[in-house]
Amino acid sequence: MNTLLLFFVCMVVLVIQRTQSEVLHCSGGWVQQCNLDANHKIHCICVPTTPTWTPWGEWTSCTVTCGEGNHTRYRSCIGPRNGKCVGPTEDTQTCAGMTLCPGTWGNWGAYKECSQTCGGGLQIRSRNCSAENGSFCVGDSISVSTCNTQICPGPGVWGKWSAYTDCSKTCGGGLRTRSRNCSAESGSFCIGDSLQSATCNTQKCPGPVDGVWSAWGSFGACSVTCGTGIRFRTRSCSNPAPTNGGSDCSGHSEDAVICTEQLCPVDGGWSEWSGYSHCSVTCGNGFKIRRRTCTNPQPSGGGADCVGVNEQGLLCTKQACPVDGGWSVWSDYKQCSVSCGGGHRLRHRSCDNPPPSYGGQDCPGNSTESEMCNISPCxxxxxxxxxxxxxxxxxxxxxxxxxxxxxxxxxxxxxxxxxxxxxxxxxxxxxxx
CATH class of the missing domain: 2.20.100.10 (Thrombospondin type-1 (TSP1) repeat)
Structure with missing residues (x-):
């Protein structure tokens, strides 16, 4: 076991060239494994009795010198012939070059108008750099060429040089330009250039700087004046800000908490109408009622009550009710049956106030009534x-x-x-x- 451990730690492979009659002595449970080369020499090594991986070797160089590439490391399976170890013999991972890869220039644009109509002027063309964050293109983004070199009819007078333009790059070397105007009569010219360029920002571009969050600001006012709302606070990725291709800050720039203010006034709202009740009568004409309540929602927090009525009535008609008969008033008495000596006279009434209908009862009592009359002796x-x-x-x-x-x-x-x-x-x- 000590021999096997020493093998893995020091990565020592014992290779001994012996003649065919020579013998290699292995210890620690290892066995001898030999091969015959082209010169009829035997190469023997001590190997474990079961297939075993050697430790991983060193990583190879990255496949690129800039940007992102790959590198690989290897290991070997040793042991009895025809034995197989479980797993791959190589391991590959991504790797980054020493620097950012330079960008790629686009095509040159067309030259701008010449700065002079004669006597030699300058014209400019530009191109754009396509590069990853923090990378740069090698070369200039501006190209200057002479133009209109023919001799002008006469000398003119130059004005003052303008201020230089901003540098075309922030680092790694760029160009800036300035110009001047020629004051000359028609057909004359100024001697010299109307445009000058100069290199700028020649310092080496710094490496990428990852962004870091600033401290949280204070929470703002609640988003509502009543009820439940939200308060926000913010922070910025500016301590420092990411530059030269550095990573943005991880996380959120905004944070929120729930806030509760005074209860909001809630005006009452009517519920749906209920169904109509049963008719108030079992016969004849009656009414039925439906109701609603001010609970959808109930007024709260000083809100207004519901507007309108909470009950509605509807006429309803059932079968005709039985009507009992009612007597009319008595008629006047008719003439006495005799003029003296005692007779009778009659009066009548009718069962029509109202008449009995729909199964109602007849009027109780008699429809006629009599009384004595002319009772004095004849x-x-x-x-x-x-x-x-x-x-x-x-x-x-x-x-x-x-x-x-x-x-x-x-x-x-x-x-x-x-x-x-x-x-x-x-x-x-x-x-x-």
Missing amino acids: PDWSTWGTYSACSKSCGAGFRYRFRTCPVQNKTLCIGLNYQYASCDLGACSEPFG
């Missing part, structure tokens, strides 16, 4: 007078007698005031022929 007739003479002097005839009623109202006396009787004074004689 006056007596005088005695009968004597009969009158017979109405005929012969043959059958009749005769009358009369009596008188002693009161002025003759109708109070009962009976007739006359009587008649037959009379016959004998056969009448025949006249003589």
Whole structure:
């Protein structure tokens, strides 16, 4: 076991070239494994009795000198012939070059207008650099060329140089330019250049700087004036800010907490109408009611009550109700049956106030009523007078007698005031022929 441990730590492989008759002695449970080379020499090593990986070797150089590439390390499987170790023989990982890869220039743009119409001027063209954050392109982004070199008709006077423009790069070497104007009569020119360029920011570009968060600011006001809202606070990735391709800050620039202010006024809202109740009557005309409540929502926090009514009525009609009959008022009494001596008179009423209907009861009692009348005694007739003479002097005839009623109202006396009787004074004689 000590020999095996020494093998893995020191990565020593014992290779001994021996003649065919020579013998290699292995210890610690290892065995000899030999191969014959082209010169008929035997190469022997001590190997473990089971397939075993050697320790990983050193990493190879990165496949790139800038940007991102790969590097690899290897190991070997040793042990009995035809034995196999479990796992790969190589391990590959990504690696970064020593520097950022330079960017790539785009095509040159067209030259701008010449700075002079004659006497030699300058014209500029530019190109753009496509590079990763913090990287740069090798070379200049601005190219200056002479133009309109023909001689001008006469000399002019230069104005003052303008201030230099901003540098085309912040580091790694760029260009800045300045210009001046020529004051000359028509057809004349100024001697010299109207445009000058100079290198700038030649210092080496620094490496990437990762951003770091600033301290949190104070929480702002609550987002609502009543109820539940949110308060925010912020921080910025500026301590320092990421530069030259450095990483942005990890995390959020904004933080929030819940805030609760005074209760908001909530105006009441009506619930849905309930269904209508049963009709208030079982027959005839009635009404039914539906209701709603001010609970959707209930007014709170000083909110207004619901506007409107909480009940609504609706007429309803059932089957006709039984109507019991009712008596009309009594009529006046009719004329007495006699004018004196006690009689009766009647009065009537009708069961029509209202008449019985839809199974209602008839009127109780009688429809007629009588009472005594003219109960004073009737006056007596005088005695009968004597009969009158017979109405005929012969043959059958009749005769009358009369009596008188002693009161002025003759109708109070009962009976007739006359009587008649037959009379016959004998056969009448025949006249003589």
